[in-house]
Every structure is written in structure tokens, then in C-alpha cells.
Amino acid sequence: MRRGKRAPRSEEANPALQAIWHVVCSIPRGRAATYGTVARAAGFPGRARQAGFALRRSPQGLRLPWHRVVGAGGRIVFAPGSAAHREQARRLRAEGVALRRGRVPPEAMTDLSQL
DNA sequence: GAACTGACTGTAA
DNA sequence: ATTACAGCCAGTT
Numbered sequence: 001m002r003r004g005k006r007a008p009r010s011e012e013a014n015p016a017l018q019a020i021w022h023v024v025c026s027i028p029r030g031r032a033a034t035y036g037t038v039a040r041a042a043g044f045p046g047r048a049r050q051a052g053f054a055l056r057r058s059p060q061g062l063r064l065p066w067h068r069v070v071g072a073g074g075r076i077v078f079a080p081g082s083a084a085h086r087e088q089a090r091r092l093r094a095e096g097v098a099l100r101r102g103r104v105p106p107e108a109m110t111d112l113s114q115l
Numbered sequence: 116g117a118a119c120t121g122a123c124t125g126t127a128a
Numbered sequence: 129a130t131t132a133c134a135g136c137c138a139g140t141t
Binding site for chain 1: 121122123124125
């Protein structure tokens with residue numbers, strides 16, 4: 001049977017998504033990382049968008065600290081005023097992250113390279 | 116297989 | 129500082 005490729009119907013069967021989720025889980029509490037950094041740490045440099053896709057497709061069964069993932073410059077990618085934006089800001093703040101106009105200060109940012 | 120879309124990023128106006 | 133636009137990559141239609 002020349003079925004060179006299998007069909008992972010479930011997201012949890014995707015190693016790429018798992019890798020990204022794993023990296024997100026490894027983000028220390030009280031810190032934040034950018035999509036690009038997460039993707040790079042997961043082994044996919046230059047695929048920041050894929051990191052976002054992985055988070056969006058992440059099963060709710062996982063207790064994933066998605067709120068620790070922000071856009072470049074520590075900026076929250078969600079539209080300001082939206083529910084997601086507020087929730088992420090709220091969660092970050094709950095972890096001790098001082099948000100500045102919806103932005104995470106560089107000090108709270110981690111490159112995940114030290115892990 | 117082409118076209119569209121998106122939890123991105125960097126540069127320009 | 130803010131807004132617009134283009135580039136990039138992978139998944140979805």
C-alpha cells in the first residue's frame with residue numbers, strides 16, 4: 001500500500017502542534033514570549049503564524065498558558081477592547097506581569113533560549 | 116491545485 | 129506613536 005502519508009484527523013496527533021504547545025507550557029509563570037520566539041523554540045523558525053494557529057487549535061482539555069504568548073514587542077495581538085484582549089491582559093496581570101498600555105515590558109519577555 | 120485566511124512581523128508613510 | 133502595506137508560511141475552502 002503506497003500510503004506514504006497518514007491522515008492525522010486529530011490535532012493532538014500533530015507533532016508540530018504538540019511541540020508548540022510544549023514550548024508554550026514551558027514559558028515560566030510571570031513571563032511572556034512572542035509567537036516568533038515560541039515557534040523558533042519549537043523548532044520552526046520564521047513560523048510565528050503557525051504558533052498562533054497551534055494556540056487557536058489547542059484543545060480546551062489542555063491547560064495551556066496561551067496568555068503568556070504575545071506578539072512582537074510584547075504587544076497583545078488581539079484587538080484592544082476585545083474579550084480575548086482583556087482576558088489575556090487580566091491573566092498576565094494576575095501573574096505579576098506589569099502591562100503597559102496592553103504591552104508587556106521587555107523585562108517580562110523571555111527568549112526561551114535560556115530554557 | 117489555486118485562492119483565501121489568519122492568535123505574525125517588519126518596514127514605510 | 130499610529131496606520132497601512134507587503135512578505136511569509138501553513139492550514140482551509
